[in-house]
Structures are given as C-alpha cells and as structure tokens.
Amino acid sequence: MKCSKCGGMAVINLHQHRLRLCEAHFLDWFTSMAQRAVEHYQMFTPDDRLLVAVSGGKDSLALWDVLLRLGYQAEGMYISLGIDEGIGYSATSRAMCHKFVVEHHPEAVLHVVDLAAEYGRGIPELARSEHRGRGKPCAVCGLVKRHIMNRVARDGGYAAIATGHNLDDEAAVLLQNTLHWQAGYLARQAPVLQEREGLARKVKPLVRCYERESAAYTLLRGIDYIYDECPFARGATTNFYKELLNDLELRSPGAKQQFYLHFLRARAAGQVRFEGPAPETIEGEDPSGLQSCTRCGQPTTAGSLCAFCRLWERR
C-alpha cells in the first residue's frame, strides 16, 4: 500500500477520502483536518485562549496535541471524577494527562479539579444519593463536568472550551436524535455552540475526523492514553449507534461522514429545518428563561438553585 502523496509506505487507508497515507503525511493530514474545521466553522483564532477538556483518552489528547502543534493557546483541563471500579479509572486517566504534558509538551498548562477533594464526593458516591444516577451515573457525571468546565472557563476568561468529540461521536448522537426525531436537539447539534448568558462557547475541532483516525494519530505520535472507556459507559446506547454506523460505513465508505456533514449543510441551507421545545436539560442548556443560581451564579432554568448545587444538598 503506497502513500497517495509521496509513494512511500502507507500506514493508513482513509477509504472515505480515497487516500492512503504514510506516517508523515497522515500526521499532516490529520492536523490540517482539525485546522480546516477550526477555520470553516470559525471556532477561534490564535489570539484566543482555549480550555481543552482532557480525559486521558485518545480524542482529547489528540486534540490538545494538535492545537498546541498548530500554535494555539490551549490549556488542558482535567476533572478527576473519583471513578475507580476496580481498574483505577480516574487515577490512570489523570496519570495519562500528566504523562502527555511531561513527554510531549512540558511547557503546557494542565488544570486539575479533583471532585472529591474540592466538593467532598466523587461521582459514584454522588450518583448513589441522587435518583437520576441510580441506574447509571452518566447523567450526573455529565452535569458535573459541564458545570465545572463552564465555571473554570468563565472564571479564567477563556474564549472557548474545546472538546475532543469526533465524527463517530457526533454521527452517533445525530442518529439517536434522528431516530427519535428530537427536533429540539436536532436544531442545535453543531460543531460550535455559541456563548450565551453565562454559558461558555464550546467548540469541537475534531468533528470531521473518524475515531480510528484520532486513534491512529495518537499511536503514531507516541501519545499514551487510557484504552479503557469509563466502566460506567459500557453498553451505553451511543455505543450501539456507533456500531450501527460502523456497519453502514463498512458497506459504503464515507456514509458516516456524509450523514453528519450533509446534515449540517442541509440545515445551513434551510433544506431541513427543526423547531421544537428546547431539550430538557440541566445547567441552562435551554436557551430561554435562564436565571442565575443563587449559590454559584451559573445560569439555570431550574429555579433558585442550579441542578449542580442541588446535587450537594442531598446526602
């Protein structure tokens, strides 16, 4: 298999782009895909200070690495959630973030918030006290991460929070929302969520990259990452939709990308339009009727205390 650019030995076949690339050209290509997404969706400029949400996984570390290599002012932000589950999940993922800094970008800034140390309880304990988390703590965990990321981004005056969501993630969420015709979600799923009323801007520069590409990128860059997914995420519905889309991709290479990118284009062109009640979410995802939480000051639709602050009321 020869590199489509230089004729050297290709290490990856990007079926959907009809490209076979050698190591050097793939690393360039992946980086330029991220850069093009940043420009195309007008995510940020070199003057902006960015907060990269890093989990120790391949996508977020690949993103942070790419942004630093491209010269962006990208600081890392790791939230230690206190998840052990017999595999030391949080400890390992935190160590991966530190290792990444030491080995690849010793000058980079990594912020760490330790949930148990700062707030008194980790996700597993918190979820047990909350009926929403009784089955799986994922909803509570999402709420906590969004709240803390938003707080740190606002307090630190960052222009945006950058997350490592890749095309597989976005396509799976899109498929899930489409199969249920969730007009409210379909109206707002996007590579950029604009800042509004106390909610920091959010951007997803890897939105055009396949999961296997960010895995290949970290591998070829020698970036060590945590291979296990969060033990609580096993069997998640999103993984099922990813599998469906992978079956589709196997049959027609590029289908996954086409599904997501055509959606964005058709919506931008007004060919498909969605109007619906804003998703019932937490932490003021509802764009209408935002108030400030009387305790933390973050936006909320929930009344005087935001959902995050209410979490800590229960024991």
Next chain:
Amino acid sequence: MKCSKCGGMAVINLHQHRLRLCEAHFLDWFTSMAQRAVEHYQMFTPDDRLLVAVSGGKDSLALWDVLLRLGYQAEGMYISLGIDEGIGYSATSRAMCHKFVVEHHPEAVLHVVDLAAEYGRGIPELARSEHRGRGKPCAVCGLVKRHIMNRVARDGGYAAIATGHNLDDEAAVLLQNTLHWQAGYLARQAPVLQEREGLARKVKPLVRCYERESAAYTLLRGIDYIYDECPFARGATTNFYKELLNDLELRSPGAKQQFYLHFLRARAAGQVRFEGPAPETIEGEDPSGLQSCTRCGQPTTAGSLCAFCRLWERR
C-alpha cells in the same frame, strides 16, 4: 404465552405494542390496524373503487385479503414482468395471485397485464437495451410498474392504487433518505400520495404493520405466497437498511415504528420541515412542470415522450 385479550394460547408476541395475541385476536388486530390507517390518513371510503397492486408476495396478498374482508371494493392488479432467472419468478408469483382468488375470494376481480405479450419485451430484455438497467433492472422495472399501474387506474376510473408497503419498507426508505438528508424525498414520503395532474392517488394501508406481522397474517389465514424475493432485488440497499433497523428493533422494541411514525407526526406538526428540489424521478414524480406524453398521454417531465414510451424506442 397467553393472549392479552382472551387468555387463550398466544401465537405471536407484538413486543412493540406489549401485546400477545391468539390466532383469532391477531387476525382481528391486524385487520383493525389496516382499517385504522385507512381512517387516520383518510385513504379512501367504502364507496371508492380501489386497484390493489398485487405481486404474489405476502404483503400485497395480505392487503388485498384485508381490504376484501373489510368490505372494500378492491380489485387486484398483477403485472407479469417476464422474470424467470431459473426460478420461474414471474410464473410462480402470477400463479399465487390466481390461487389466492380461487381459494379465498372467488368473486374477486384480478387484472393481469403481461408485459411481454402486450409490449413485446419483458423486464430482463428491456433492461439490457437500456443503460439505466445494465447493472440491475430495478429502476426500469419500477418505471414500468408505475406507468402501467397508473394507466390502468386512470383508464378504469379507480379512486386509488393501494400498495402493500409495510412499516419495514417505509422505515427503510426513510432511513435511506435520512442518512443522505434527501430533503426532496423527505418532504413527500407519506402513507398517501395525492392524485395530481394525471397521476393516480396512491395509498399504503399496511404502513403501520411490521413485515413479520403481514407474514404471520398470511400464514394464519392460510394464504400461499411466493417466498422468494425477486432475484434482481437480492443485495438491494433497502434490505441492508432493513437489517440495520432490525438490529435496532431487537435492542429496543418499537424503535422502528417510532422512527417512522414520529417522523410523520413531527413533520405534520412543523417540528421538522424539508424543502428541496423535487426528487429526480421518472414518470412525472416531479410535481412541477408536468406535460402530457405525446404518445400515451401520461404526465411526464421528460419532454415530448415520457420515460416509459422512450424505453421502447431502443432496441
């Protein structure tokens, strides 16, 4: 397994409805599902004369049977396409239609159009002379069937053409159109296509029934049907989408139904809207700019001769 209605021995478990039904209650239920679709989508009334497109397969024979049992004026219409492919496909499917009449509804009227006898060539020969059909004759076959059905329906003054499309068929087409965000198709996919400018009204009374339900219905009613699908349809993309949806259904019973019915509801409520160029189709499916074919008089967007009449020009 007990019948949810009478406690007798259930023969089928309708997971998505949380219903288990005995033979008698299932046959009633299936019939009432069709009747409710007819009423809900205002398809036709007992005063209307209907032309049922029958292929000898389970869905179209189940539909015809249900309509006759409900007392509708439903005449059958079979098009013999001249497909043999070593399994006598057309001969067998035609025999099944006649057998159905003889064994179940001896008073029913079955119209037969034999393509080779009336026009000189069957589908395989026709497809070979047409670049559109070189790979698979399915596009040519669809064109031919639509044209002939429409001619017979108009000449005979029928109120509508009824087809046996089931929920699996519709959901698969919907998934295909959605994965490509085909706004033009998504705008018009519906259980009823209204009559317009020379195009007969089309209705799909089984649109709320799963494929396995129409199979169970024909089995329990003792209706013999052709088990083989058309040999040319093997490996069709639609079958792939059906498999994807079956995987989804297995994981969450009712998902297939929800996908299709929520789509219709969300579109009717204006929560999702589609606007796009009319699908590039044949036989005047494009609602704008219809003219009459100078040879057959049927509507066309293609110029003086409609696509069907042009088919026979080439040898």
